[in-house]
Amino acid sequence: MEACMDFMNQLDLDMSMKVLMHLKDPSDLARVSSVSRSWRDFVIANGLFKHLCLRMFPQLFKVAYVMELNNCGAKEPVEVGSSHSMEWESLARDHRVYATLARVCTSFHVRDCISEAISASSTDYYPAETIDNTLLPAAIVSQGAYWSSKGQSNPAVPETLTYKLVSELCVITEIYIRPFKAFFQPGSPIYSAKSVRFRMGHPKSPNDLGSHLLGDSLPSADDTFVWTYTSPEFPMAQESCLQKFRLPEPVLCIGGILQIELLGRVQTQEMDGLFYICISHVHVVGRCLSPAFVVENLQPSGTFVLKKDMLCEFHTQESSSDNEAQEISDDQMRRRFRYLRNYLRNSNAIVIEEYESGEEEDVVEIEEYESGEEEDEA
Known part of the structure; x- marks a missing residue:
């Protein structure tokens, strides 16, 4: 154990960057950041999570800058201390935003x-x-x-x-x-x-x-x-x-x-x-x-500000099933009822296809509707 050393200290900056840039999974880069304070500082100082996000989604090259939001609005760096501390806070903010973005892009529900x-x-x-x-x-x-x-x-x-x-x-x-x-x-x-x-x-x-x-x-x-x-x-x-x-x-x-x-x-x-x-x-x-x-x-040029909400980073995903069902119902229920009512009145047959996410084949149910048959009471 006394002979252990940090191999990152033995490599120059370009080689260290080349090694870590081969990581493609956000969870792997997160583990690197957790190894030690020096490794975390290296990841932050060189914007490795930002580089990872740009490789995953080139559309992010249009980000003008990033911000963090809380219940009080935007969280901006406080202009005190040296310019170095302000620059480090900016790098740390980019790290937090892009690290979260890389994670949610691969973990949120389909x-x-x-x-x-x-x-x-x-x-x-x-x-x-x-x-x-x-x-x-x-x-x-x-x-x-x-x-x-x-x-x-x-x-x-x-x-x-x-x-x-x-x-x-x-x-x-x-x-x-x-x-x-x-x-x-x-x-x-x-x-x-x-x-x-x-x-x-x-x-x-x-x-x-x-x-x-x-x-x-x-x-x-x-x-x-x-x-x-x-x-x-x-x-x-x-x-x-x-x-x-x-x-x-x-x-x-x-x-x-x-x-x-x-x-x-x-x-x-x-x-x-x-x-x-x-x-x-x-x-x-x-x-x-x-x-x-x-x-x-x-903007028309495509540039934009990316804002991370610190309070609702993951809260919608754990309980999204009921909320999504309600959102879909609110958006489409009127349309569904209108068409179903018209088709039941004017058609002899309705063919309904149910789509299941992840399945490549359709499941088809045929419901025969005969005009003149006794209907259920509302």
């Missing part, structure tokens, strides 16, 4: 990250075939429960579906999309796209998410949003199932906007010979980082 639909590039019959249909909790595949584009004679014309996520900071890992099968048309055609691509970003200004975006006459999304990430292009199968598109790496969406680009058309409608794309369900899987972290002063 959930559905879509909050609401914003707009579609086109809609064939609004509002019957609105983009809102793609967010029903159980995708109801019937004559009215899908989004449809306008018809095009050129199959290369793309379409876009734009959604607002549950918070301005979400780590997105995969997206599920189900093309619509028109069982009421001859041959039951499936109106899928040839391929799909995903973009994430933020509004150019807070007012760009106002009521003027709701409806069938919408401005171009490229004029409204700044896109900070664009995924590779994924082929889409012409199959009526929940198709999984996994991103090459988890993406930190800063600004809370997701756009689905539907590229190319494969199916014509018999009555007019035009190409359409129809989608019955969209599901986005990831981790919501709010309220532990919030974004402020998001």
Whole structure:
């Protein structure tokens, strides 16, 4: 034991950095910080947690600076003492914020990250075939429960579906999309796209998410949003199932906007010979980082202030199941009841698909509804 020594003291700065920068798991770097005071000081002084977060999520290069919040508001360094002590406090604050960020990005529960639909590039019959249909909790595949584009004679014309996520900071890992099968048309055609691509970003200004975006006459999304990430292009199968598109790496969406680009058309409608794309369900899987972290002063350039809430770092995750269920219910219950009521009145059959996170196959239940049958009393 007397012969033990700290090998870090025997290495120069560049070599020590090279060794520790090979650590990719936040928990490993946290263990390094716990070895000794000198190791912790080394991690803080060289911003190793910040470097780790930047490797995990290049979108964080747009962070102008970080802040800590408590119940009294922002926690800023007190300007007393030497400039060295103030610089060290700034480094320590960055360490705490980025260490927490790295941890929550890998430990928060996976959930559905879509909050609401914003707009579609086109809609064939609004509002019957609105983009809102793609967010029903159980995708109801019937004559009215899908989004449809306008018809095009050129199959290369793309379409876009734009959604607002549950918070301005979400780590997105995969997206599920189900093309619509028109069982009421001859041959039951499936109106899928040839391929799909995903973009994430933020509004150019807070007012760009106002009521003027709701409806069938919408401005171009490229004029409204700044896109900070664009995924590779994924082929889409012409199959009526929940198709999984996994991103090459988890993406930190800063600004809370997701756009689905539907590229190319494969199916014509018999009555007019035009190409359409129809989608019955969209599901986005990831981790919501709010309220532990919030974004402020998001500029058109993409720079922003990252704030860590010291009081609610993890409190939402331990008891999130009931709260998330209530949030989903509040957002979508009216829509669910309205559609279910209309379909029960006007349709002979309803096909309901239940989505289970982590499962790749659909579980389909068919409930037959015969008009004229005796109904239960309310």
